[in-house]
Amino acid sequence: MTSKKTLVALQFDYENKSLENNFKTLKRLITLTPKESINLAPELCLSGYKYDSLKESASFSNKIIPELKKLSTCKTIALTLIEEIDGNYFNNLKIFHNGDVIQSRPKAKLFPLGDEEKFFTTGTINDINTIEIDGIKIATLICFELRFSELWQKILGADIILVPSFWGKLRKEHLKVLSQALAVTNQAFVIVANSSDEDMASSSAIITPFGNVYRDDSTFMLKHEIDLNEIKKMRKYINIGL
Helix, strand or coil, X not given: CCCEEEEEEECCCCCCCCHHHHHHHHXXXXXXXXXXXXXXXXXXXXCCCCHHHHHHHHHHHHHHHHHHHHHCCCCEEEEEXXXXXXXXXXXXXXXXXXXXXXXXXXXXXXXXXXXXXXXXXXXXXXXXXXXXXXXXXXXXXXXXXXXXXXXXXXXCCCCEEXXXXXXXXXXXXXXXXXXXXHHHHHCCEEEEEECCCCCEXXXXXXXXXXXXXXXXXXXXXXXXXXXXXXXXXXXXXXXXXX
């Protein structure tokens, strides 16, 4: 396994656009990313939070999964999709890798200010865990989950933490502070991909185990090549038992 890896955070506006248009944007961006890269899209980047069209969104998600699998050939893609299971709707995080779905889990902490609890079924904290891709330990926290310190404990030891978000502009500094603290506390790389809709915070970022932040609110695609050896160096430099 090479120690070099390209991390990519996608950042675009999608809330008032069609499912088809948003998927077209996502596909265009993904095709521009390097082979073997790890790519993260913002939370519900195809549908947004359109509660009056959940069934349509879930049907669209089901239809495009085969195409997302193809897009993940020689790379990793993570995003959340609205899915319907036994008549219940979930905000499901899915990780596609080399043509297959290697993780699927529902959001465990739904955002009460956004009425998520009224429309989505909650996942369980037990669904939050670390998976391994090509020897790299990867964990996820979906947007509001970032605020819960007990969830940080669940993913201790991860090498890369993915945070797909639909985070509001009014709490922009919260997203920046929490995501940087997550990287420093876990001595891991953190990728944040957030919506750039007008009332959203943007602030997508790639953050190193040392806490260095790469962020550009003006770009659709934030790319940064990392050296995974930085994780070992940081954990050896300040040993906190990870």
